[in-house]
Amino acid sequence: MHVALTGATGFLGLRLVRELFGRHHSLTVLAHAGSGGAFERIARFLELTGAPAELIAELPDRLRVVETDLEQPRLGLPTAVFQRLADELDVIWHSAADINLDGDLAQLRRVNVEGTRQVLELAAAGCRRPIVYHVGTAFVGGARRDGVIYEDELDDAYGFENGYEQSKYEAEVLVRAWSLAHGRPVVVLRPSVLVTDLPAHPELPKHPLQFIDQIAQASLSRVDLPGIGLGGPRIPEGNRPVVRVPGHPLGHLNLMPVEHAARVMVRLASGKPSGQVDTYHVVHDHDVPATTMTAAMEQLAPIRVKLVEKRPLDPSPLETVADLYPGFTPYLNHRRRFDDTRVRTLLGPTLSGIRVDLDYLLAGVRSKKQTTASSSRW
Ligand SMILES: NC(=O)c1ccc[n+]([C@@H]2O[C@H](COP(=O)([O-])OP(=O)(O)OC[C@H]3O[C@@H](n4cnc5c(N)ncnc54)[C@H](OP(=O)(O)O)[C@@H]3O)[C@@H](O)[C@H]2O)c1
Known part of the structure; x- marks a missing residue:
């Protein structure tokens, strides 16, 4: 064949x-x-x-x-x-x-x-x-x-x-x-x-979450706010700037x-x-809450993400550049499910046994080196 x-x-x-x-x-x-x-x-x-x-x-x-x-x-x-x-x-x-x-x-x-x-x-x-x-x-x-x-x-x-x-x-x-x-x-x-949770590697193709992370990092590095941007000093948790992102608190994504x-x-x-x-x-048998996605954003950048109903009419400079990837942000509003009955009928339950959670997402975005160094950076 x-x-x-x-x-x-x-x-x-x-x-x-x-x-x-x-x-x-x-x-x-x-x-x-x-x-x-x-x-x-x-x-x-x-x-x-x-x-x-x-x-x-x-x-x-x-x-x-x-x-x-x-x-x-x-x-x-x-x-x-x-x-x-x-x-x-x-x-x-x-x-x-x-x-x-x-x-x-x-x-x-x-x-x-x-x-x-x-x-x-x-x-x-x-x-x-x-x-x-x-x-x-x-x-x-x-x-x-x-x-x-x-x-x-x-x-x-x-x-x-x-x-x-x-x-x-x-x-x-x-x-x-x-x-x-x-x-x-x-x-x-x-x-x-x-x-994937395979750590990022320069010889491997990038995946969607890595693109989002890269766009976010590049945008944030252009903002003139103390502590924002790559390699900036550590920002205490309570002082992180709030970024309002349109999304539904009960949103979920497969x-x-x-x-x-x-x-x-x-x-x-x-x-x-x-x-x-x-x-x-x-598709996976469990969706990931939009709040897990925003928690991942907060781990990758020194910001606090607040889901709001609509795009703010008075965006701060940070929110303006943080409209990272307009093609992606609408997905934080999604609450639909994808039926996969035909797959299950043919293959039986296709459970991967893999939990796609915050740790999983972060593992696949950071390189091995970043995973050990990131906690000290922010
Ligand atoms: N990634 C996702 O989350 C996702 C989700 C749902 C569905 N899909 C679908 O899954 C499929 C694979 O996606 P992926 O994530 O593997 O994408 P990818 O990493 O961007 O890979 C795209 C592939 O297409 C090749 N390619 C691009 N333009 C081409 C052209 N003009 N002529 C010939 N080959 C070309 C690329 O070759 P080079 O690398 O050499 O340029 C690469 O091998 C796509 O059909 C996508 O729509 C992806």
């Missing part, structure tokens, strides 16, 4: 590679042309995460890299190369995406929608009729803030919190239309926000350990697809 994967160097893709190697002898990685070093990045990830020495030694025989660009027709490959590749494949995993929540919609569409179109064209061209596993996101649920979102739902009635959600929604619409038009099965795997998500996805792929589009919510 010949398996190809886009996005293999990403936060999730690397974990998918490791899981897929447990089931398949060889993999073809459709790497991001121009990014460089895909083979080395994958090998390094396997080393850093303690993969068996045998797998690392065999990697040159088991891993093939083909450079591709999702933004180009035929993935940027010459016609004959594209056709040869298509005809070799039995399975295509599509994990590559632009995950910048605040990205420009036109650019997000180029990678996430048009890129998906190129991957579907690869699947359509292949004589072995490869099955497609499309990595979506539970956040195609859009700006709907409460209630239950079911796995088969795909609806834009509530609008979207950001361009990323919209582009991933449009990609799923495309997937459904393609499946219908070609009579081909597609499995859509929709994870929630992916997290955060899924990335390693467990990859395991669940690859297990789902061993089932027989229905022949149409099968969609699965790959």
Whole structure:
């Protein structure tokens, strides 16, 4: 069985590679042309995460890299190369995406929608009729803030919190239309926000909470207030400036350990697809309260976070720069749940046994060095 994967160097893709190697002898990685070093990045990830020495030694025989660009027709490959590749494949995993929540919609569409179109064209061209596993996101649920979102739902009635959600929604619409038009099965795997407690490492891809932390640190370092900013003096607990952030005190967010998500996805792929589009919510069995997220912010920056109903009309200079990541902050208002009955029906309870709490979140944002030094800094 010949398996190809886009996005293999990403936060999730690397974990998918490791899981897929447990089931398949060889993999073809459709790497991001121009990014460089895909083979080395994958090998390094396997080393850093303690993969068996045998797998690392065999990697040159088991891993093939083909450079591709999702933004180009035929993935940027010459016609004959594209056709040869298509005809070799039995399975295509599509994990590559632009995950910048605040990205420009036109650019997000180029990678996430048009890129998906190129991957579907690869699947359509292949004589072995490869099955497609499309990595979506539970956040195609859009700006709907409460209630239950079911796995088969795909609806834009509530609008979207950001361009990323919209582009991933449009990609799923495309997937459904393609499946219908070609009579081909597609499995859509929709994870929630992916997290890890693996300490940050310069050779590993960043994940969403690290982005939030980085944006926060960069913003705070620009504020001219005593003690604020990286490396500032220790601020006594009671003197920390209050930052009002829009959010619901009972808000909650689903955060899924990335390693467990990859395991669940690859297990789902061993089932027989229905022949149409099968969609699965790959989510944690417990949501994380918005107050845990704000507690994490308070651990990472010398501030006190106060959840308020609406964005303040009189923002302080600190609140102005602390509107860190406009694409993310609406999620502190969310109280919806993602139903994953179809996953549980197929796999049984998919409990990870991992508690995503404050300690877990902080472990994955700080590097090993910071974890030991941070308490003395603030
Ligand atoms: N991270 C989350 O919390 C989360 C949550 C729900 C769903 N998802 C979905 O999960 C999937 C994987 O996300 P991730 O967190 O692994 O993202 P990521 O770490 O940003 O990785 C993105 C991957 O896509 C590749 N890529 C980007 N632009 C490309 C292009 N133009 N052509 C070819 N390849 C390109 C990147 O290659 P280079 O590294 O070489 O640039 C990288 O391998 C995405 O579909 C995302 O929407 C993610």
